[in-house]
Amino acid sequence: MKKFLADKSGLRDHAAPAIARIERRLFLRKGLSLGALAMLSGCDVTNDETVDKVLSAMSRWNDSVQAKIFDPNKLAIEYPESAITTPFPFNAYYGEDEIRLVEAESYKLELSGLIRERKPWTLPELYALPQASQVTRHICVEGWSAIGKWSGTPFRTFLERVGADTTAKYVGFKCADDYYTSIDMATALHPQTLLTFRFADQILPPQYGFPMKLRVPTKLGFKNPKHIMAMYVTNTYPGGYWEDQGYNWFSGS
Amino acid sequence: METATSAPSTTTLAAPAEWIRIHPLVVRITHWINAFAILIMVTSGWRIYNAAPIWDFRIPADLTLGGWLGGALNWHFAAMWLLTINGLVYLAYGIASGHFxxxxxxxxxxxxVQDVLEALRGRLAHADLSVYNAAQRAAYLGIILALVVLVFSGLAIWKPVQWQELTAIFGGYEGARVVHFAAMAVTVLIVLVHVVMVALVPRTLPTMITGRARNPLWGKS
Structure with a gap:
């Protein structure tokens, strides 16, 4: 455009200001639409490293705020059995055709970290623990919710029995489907946090996490690991499958 | 800050000033922070909605912020602080200063009703920008109320166990999701009408930046 104007010097004097105005206007409009596009599509802003850093710092801040909001004595609402959602939705990071099958006979729960008695637990030993039941609402990070009935042993009872250091910060879980997650000790000791073996009064079917699922009604669904093979108590932040990808770690309800 | 607007009588005999201050500084700052926060909250909220739609429709992904559910959630739970703290500053100022x-x-x-009908006929007067007509008053009070409902229903969705008494007010977790969506829809509607009105009366836009408007009495004495 500039070259053309320079050549036609006769035209420039009259036309240049007008063209400059148009160019300026075009530039402004382009700037505006790019800005709006970046805002709305999120493509540019979410790929920005600085933005990512700020968002993840805010997520850590929200972890600490949620830990303060968490009341160890506040109980999640328990529903009548008539409120149970059937069929209860299946949910995992993979499809239903990839559900892991764990063999009952050879199963052994491994314990490690800040735990005094680390002998592995067989299923008959786990089933012999004191039992409790709950009908509570499972809330998914996606927004949907469903009510289910889970039965098992209070996690606090189990942690005390194996001599876990309950002053430690985290309990981590490793699962047969390569899923992993971790929760804060305060939540682990909550009276409704159950190490469950049954769903709707039946032995946990594979799609709901055979042989063992941690039910945490005070946290979002992805903080409720299924197919638990090993657990450990630690003071080192263990992260999790979804948490390491950017989902909020505490994710308390 | 507010006194400048309401004291034309201090210099009784002097001619009216050309410019009058109609938007206090606090209102202007909180207005633009609020506009930014609402944009973030609404567009990231749409992405979150799409992960598990309540009804049989999704928001076009191009209009959403965050790129994926985890990203949208991080935007939403970061900007909620901006929206809420800024809103509290605005409400405290509005009540304490007598601005509201x-x-x-x-x-x-x-x-x-009368002013809305006038507006639809294109006959609503805008000579004095320092006075809001009834339609504006209803819209501005309406969006304040909608945002208060948005914040509380949002807290109810975020903490349905810890703050279950609050969640119960909205009819439980699922009820709070519906209320949250409805309050969002009302907010977006008011914002759209607001932006259209500003486009129709463009001289209102610089007043929300500089705070000043031409005095309708100027040159008339």
Whole structure:
């Protein structure tokens, strides 16, 4: 455009200001639409490293705020059995055709970290623990919710029995489907946090996490690991499958 | 800050000033922070909605913020602090300074209907930008209320166990999701009408930046 104007010097004097105005206007409009596009599509802003850093710092801040909001004595609402959602939705990071099958006979729960008695637990030993039941609402990070009935042993009872250091910060879980997650000790000791073996009064079917699922009604669904093979108590932040990808770690309800 | 607007009588005999201050600094700052926060909250909220739609429709992904559910959630739970703290500053200022009482009240249903009809006929007067007509008052009070409902229903969705008494007010977790969506829809509607009105009366836009508007009395004495 500039070259053309320079050549036609006769035209420039009259036309240049007008063209400059148009160019300026075009530039402004382009700037505006790019800005709006970046805002709305999120493509540019979410790929920005600085933005990512700020968002993840805010997520850590929200972890600490949620830990303060968490009341160890506040109980999640328990529903009548008539409120149970059937069929209860299946949910995992993979499809239903990839559900892991764990063999009952050879199963052994491994314990490690800040735990005094680390002998592995067989299923008959786990089933012999004191039992409790709950009908509570499972809330998914996606927004949907469903009510289910889970039965098992209070996690606090189990942690005390194996001599876990309950002053430690985290309990981590490793699962047969390569899923992993971790929760804060305060939540682990909550009276409704159950190490469950049954769903709707039946032995946990594979799609709901055979042989063992941690039910945490005070946290979002992805903080409720299924197919638990090993657990450990630690003071080192263990992260999790979804948490390491950017989902909020505490994710308390 | 507010006194500048309401004291034309201090220099009784002097001619009216050309410019008058109609938007206090606190209102201007909180207005633009609020606009930014709402944009973030709404567009990231749409992405979150799409992960598990309540009804049989999704928001076009191009209009959403965050790129994926985890990203949208991080935007949403970061900007909620901006929206809430900024909103509290605005509400505290509006109540304590008398700004709400002076600018937004009184507002009667009859006057609102009358002004909306006038506006639709294109006959609503805008000579004095320092006084809000009844339709504006209703809209501004309406969006304040919608945002308060949005924040509380949002907290109810975020903490349905810890703050279950609050969640119960909205009819439980699922009820709070519906209320949250409805309050979002009302907010977006008011914002759209607001932006259209600003486009129709463009001289209102710089007043929300500089705070000043031409005095309708200027040159008339």
């Amino acid at each position: 009482r002076r600018k937004l009240l009184p507002v009667t249903p009859r006057a609102v």
